[in-house]
Amino acid sequence: MKCKKCGKEFTGKYSKWSSGDFxxxxxxxxxxxxxxxxxxxxKCLICGxxxxxxxxxxxxxxxxxxxxxxxxxxxxxYCGEYIxxxxxxxxxxxxxxxxxxxxxxxxxxxxSVDIYKEYxxxxxxxxxxxxxxxxxxxxxGEMYNFNYVRNFNxxxxxxxxxxxxxxxxxxxxxxxxxxxxxxxxxxxKCGWHITWNNKxxxxxxxxxxxxxxxxxxxxxxxxxxxxxFWYWDSQKQKQRVAIPDFYIPSENMIVEIKSDWTYDEQNMxxxxxxxxxxxxxxxxxxxxxxxx
DNA sequence: GGCCCCGTGGACGATTAATA
DNA sequence: TATTAATCGTCCACGGGGCC
Numbered sequence: 001m002k003c004k005k006c007g008k009e010f011t012g013k014y015s016k017w018s019s020g021d022f023x024x025x026x027x028x029x030x031x032x033x034x035x036x037x038x039x040x041x042x043k044c045l046i047c048g049x050x051x052x053x054x055x056x057x058x059x060x061x062x063x064x065x066x067x068x069x070x071x072x073x074x075x076x077x078y079c080g081e082y083i084x085x086x087x088x089x090x091x092x093x094x095x096x097x098x099x100x101x102x103x104x105x106x107x108x109x110x111x112s113v114d115i116y117k118e119y120x121x122x123x124x125x126x127x128x129x130x131x132x133x134x135x136x137x138x139x140x141g142e143m144y145n146f147n148y149v150r151n152f153n154x155x156x157x158x159x160x161x162x163x164x165x166x167x168x169x170x171x172x173x174x175x176x177x178x179x180x181x182x183x184x185x186x187x188x189k190c191g192w193h194i195t196w197n198n199k200x201x202x203x204x205x206x207x208x209x210x211x212x213x214x215x216x217x218x219x220x221x222x223x224x225x226x227x228x229f230w231y232w233d234s235q236k237q238k239q240r241v242a243i244p245d246f247y248i249p250s251e252n253m254i255v256e257i258k259s260d261w262t263y264d265e266q267n268m269x270x271x272x273x274x275x276x277x278x279x280x281x282x283x284x285x286x287x288x289x290x291x292x
Numbered sequence: 293g294g295c296c297c298c299g300t301g302g303a304c305g306a307t308t309a310a311t312a
Numbered sequence: 313t314a315t316t317a318a319t320c321g322t323c324c325a326c327g328g329g330g331c332c
Contacts, residue, residue: 091319092319092320094318094319094320094321095319095320095321098320098321154320154321154322158319158320169329169330204332205332240330240331241330241331243331243332
């Protein structure tokens, strides 16, 4: 026989595993190495995907990169993947029991990538309440029967929901009527007044009380501090909350009562502009005189 | 000036991932 | 397998900011 590598004539096999093509093991190795840069396409033993391997790659090495990695690593018990596609979510595994307990996260989704959608679903629900409906973290805590409602902000933080700053939070509280300060407000003469039609209203100055009496005499129905508006304060250059003094439903009219001492013309113009944009008529009474 | 909502952040313990 | 590091839950106190 003629050796495929060196061309020498030889007889017999150099070993019982020899194919009979080579005179010696070194020739067989040398021949094999000469093809080492060649490759072949095989199917991954695990996933069946076609991959390129060295021409003489052993059967046991016919694994794609991912399957090779997978053999060395464990599956994530949250998304079920060897390499988490949303590591940002899987990393938050500590909050999952909380999301299940208080927000109804579907735990049957664990172990598959469906957990990502489920997580986003819960996050969207909370985000809608906090960002769009402007509920406070405390209100949300109560709403979801959270163990310690005052700590709901940590949940928002973990879910990457940007929290309001204290300034906006306080303005929100005013807008939704959570801050009233009625009895405590004592800078001017103030107190409760019963209207002609038996409504209880709170006045914050003697000027307001005088106007109450005037409306009582005329038997005009009115409300005090029942409306709230966001308006742009052009002097302070920020959004603020305006609470009109009087509202007369029959005329759809807002009435502001001011004294020289408290009157800020620019601020009043900012507020009135907003009232009118909402379709209300506006009356301003300064020092008992009707300006418009 | 006075009140109070709500955001902030620390302490501590429990749990789990990461590492040796 | 044991240890360490990271992170979350719970509880609490503080005080900024807003309103009139």
